[in-house]
Amino acid sequence: MNKQTIPASSLIKNAAGDSVAAALSxxxxxxxxxxxxxxxxxxxxxxxGVSRTVVRAALQSLAHIQLVEIQRNRGAFVAQPSLTEAREVFEARELLEPRTARTAAARARPEDIELLKRHIADEHAALAAADHGRALRLSGSFHIEIARIADQATIAGFIEALIARSSLIIALYWRRESALCESFAHHALVEAIAAGNGQRAEELMRSHLVDLHTALDLKDRTAPARSLRDALRP
Incomplete structure (x- = not known):
């Protein structure tokens, strides 16, 4: 049977689309x-410096993971979660992540613990530089890593999608910036996971997520506008 080859031009377009999608994400x-x-x-x-076809493919891929909304006859927009969705996303995280933290405590290896510690160090560095957006992204990655350590691929996929939505929700409804700086919660989680204390890890994760949820001001509001070119400048 002859193997079907993919044209080089298609590979280039796919790579360019992935690059644009990654930058937008x-x-x-x-x-x-x-x-x-x-x-x-x-x-x-x-x-x-890419074609509209490449951009369209990138936007479609982001729409698939609900970071972007594509509206007929209007174009694409960064997704804007509703108040109801904001509550539901954090309620779902409060259901899933505590049990995942318990499982991670039973399965974590020394190299997993070191990776989590590096995440916390990078998060501290971002906070020290007042780069709260990067600190938030690193915080989300910390939670995703715990799901990875638990080795529950399906649940980890759900958690990753919920965390992506959480970032948008926090952009709209955050009211207590100090909660972002309460990184002692991550330190305590790592200590519990490193000690193999699943019950403690579960309790700490639940408390941490409830605290994040209560830091939201769930009232209608619009995020401040910003130039697209400025926002995407390297």
């Missing part, structure tokens, strides 16, 4: 692109 998670921001295909294409 990073800007969204680091809050350089606010919820509700219009993502014009022509402007993005000009910024990255």
């Amino acid at each position: 990073l800007a969204i998670h680091e809050h350089r692109l606010a919820p509700g921001t219009k993502l014009g295909e022509d402007e993005i294409g000009e910024i990255f």
Whole structure:
């Protein structure tokens, strides 16, 4: 049977689309692109030096993971979660992540603990530099790593999607910036996981997520606008 070869031009387009999607995703998670921001295909294409076809593919991939909303006859926008969704996302995290932390405590290896500690160190560095968007992204990655350590691929996929939505929700409804700085919760979690104390890890994760949830001001509001070019500037 002859193997079907993929044209080089298609591979290049896919790579370019993935690169644009990754840059947009990073800007969204680091809050350089606010919820509700219009993502014009022509402007993005000009910024990255790619065609509208490539941009369209990147936006479609982000829409698939609900970071972007594509509205008929209006174009693409950074997703803007509703108040109801904000509550549901954090309630879902409070159900899933504590049990995942318990499982992680039973399965963590020394190298896993070191990786979690590096995440915390990077998060501290971002906070010290007042780069709260990057600190938030690193915090989300910390939670995703715990799900990975638990070795529950399906649940980890759910948690990763919930954390992506959480970033947008926090961009809209955050009211207590100090909660972002309460990284002692992550330290305590790592200590419990390293000690293999599943019950303690579960309790700490639940308390941490409840605290994040209560730091939200769940009232209607619009995130501040920002130039697309400025937001995507390297």
